[in-house]
Amino acid sequence: MDRLQVEGSDRLARHEANGLYVIYWRRGEIFYKTKGSPESVAPSDRGVEPRRPEDETNLQGPERDNQFEGVFYRWNGKHREFLQHTPRGWLLTGISTDVIDEHMAVFKWQLIGLGVIVIAFGVAVGWIMATRAMKPIVAMSSTATKIAAGDLSQRIDETSTKNELGQLAHVLNDTFGRLDSSFEQQVRFTADASHEMRTPLAVILAKSELALVRERTPEKYQETIKTCYDSAQHMSSLIESLLELARVDSGEFKVQREQGNIGLEVSTCVDMLRPLAEKRGITVESDIQGIEMEFDAQRIRQVVINLLSNAVKYNHEQGKIFVRVRKENNEAVISVQDTGPGIKPDDLKNIFNRFYRVDKSRNSKQGSTGLGLAISQAIVQAHEGRLEAESDFGAGTTFRMRLPLK
Incomplete structure (x- = not known):
């Protein structure tokens, strides 16, 4: 046999193994029949349903079967068969539904197995993702619990929370x-x-x-x-x-703003503190500009008096104090500058803290409580302003109060 015949035989053997069978009739007799073919099969059996474009008719016998060429299919028990009419006879190809049922059963169990694998994989992936998603929340809860127990130094590790x-x-x-x-x-x-x-x-x-x-x-x-x-x-x-x-x-600290001249209020405070400064030989110089604005006169007077009192207390004998009021960038700026010993940079950043005193021994002797600047800052902030301080250690200190004009 040549190569094509060998390949054909091998292919047919594979089909037979899968339940496929072939029968060929020639002149009313079986000319060829493969293994696994059913015994009760013939081209003239009833139930053959022809399919052709021109006509659809149920065949009744071999006389009509041989009248035209075409391909027909039928059910023969549990066998699905196709018939091809040829000029010399009939060619029947069929397959047992038992083989199909076996394949479908195998396919069903494959689908079930695949479904179980997919579900198990989904559950595992979901569990891993849920665990990773819950880990930051668990860490937050643990930290909050420790803080509630009194350990206020605890913090959440932000490196482990890269998501929302x-x-x-x-x-x-x-x-x-x-x-x-x-x-x-x-x-x-x-x-x-x-x-x-x-x-x-x-x-x-x-x-x-x-x-x-x-x-x-x-x-x-x-x-x-x-x-x-x-x-x-x-x-x-x-x-x-x-x-x-x-x-x-x-939050009960309130300011009662009224229209007034803030320069006039600062002048009144300067005149009030001038005798105290002259007692120590300190000269007070002022450059005050009258500015109309809304402010709480009593509270601002309290701040100015506190700044002037500090300038007198912590100044050198025969020193000087410069008081200025001017308008800058839609702000009223009140500055009090002294020629005292100044404040060290490390102390300057803490002077607005409560009870903080640069020279504790000297301040206690002078009756200072270390609360004046903290209260002054609160008053200025209530006016939506800023209280600033700068100092040249050894040469003096300047306080500036900036209030927005409204």
């Missing part, structure tokens, strides 16, 4: 930071306030106890009463300052 939760983690860390700072400031504030209150109380108790130990002269009693009075005055000033800051922290 990263922004939330950043906001929460910022909130935790401000909360930590607020608690720390509150603790420090309470400790400093207690310390400030303890000193004058200790003085009053010591002086009173000393006066009661034995009888004193009127002069000694008068000295004791004067010391107790000064200490009480210091405590009263401290309590007023604390109440003022408490209103700031609670």
Whole structure:
């Protein structure tokens, strides 16, 4: 046999293995029949349904089968068969539905297996993705729990939240930071306030106890009463300052703006503090421009008096103070400059903190509580302005209050 015959035989053998069979009739007799062919099969069996473009007719016998050429199909029990009419006979090709059912059963189980694999893979991938998505939330919850327990130093690791939760983690860390700072400031504030209150109380108790130990002269009693009075005055000033800051922290601090001339208010404050400056030989020079605007006169006067008092307290003997009021870029700028020793850069950035004092020993002797600048800053901020400070250490300090014109 040549190569084509060999390939044809091999191909036919493969088809037979898959349940396909072929029968060829020639002159009414079976000329060729493959293995696996059913016994009850003939081209003249009833039930053959012809299919041709010109006509569709049910064949009744071999006489009509041989009248035209065409391809027909039929069901022969569990066999699906196709018939081809040729000039010399019939060619039948068929396949058992049992083979098809077996293939479909195998295909069904393959589909079921594939479905199970897809579902298992989807569940595994979903679990991994859900775990990764929940990990930052679990970390946030753990951090919040530790903070609620009192450890305010805890922060969320933002490097592990690169998705949309990263922004939330950043906001929460910022909130935790401000909360930590607020608690720390509150603790420090309470400790400093207690310390400030303890000193004058200790003085009053010591002086009173000393006066009661034995009888004193009127002069000694008068000295004791004067010391107790000064200490009480210091405590009263401290309590007023604390109440003022408490209103700031609670949001109850308000300013009552009214139309007025801020330059005139600053001039009034300068005239009020000038005798105190002249007592120390300090010269006060002013360059004040009258500016009409809306402001709380009482509060602004409080700020200016505090800045002028500091300029007098912390100035050299025979020093100078320069007070200016001018308009700059739609702002009223009030500056107070002194020729005192100045402030070191490390101290300058903390001077607006509560109870912060550059020279603690000197300030305590002068009756300073370290709250004046903090209150002044709160007043200026309530006016939507800024209180700035700059200092040339050894040459003097300048405070500038900038208020927007409305």
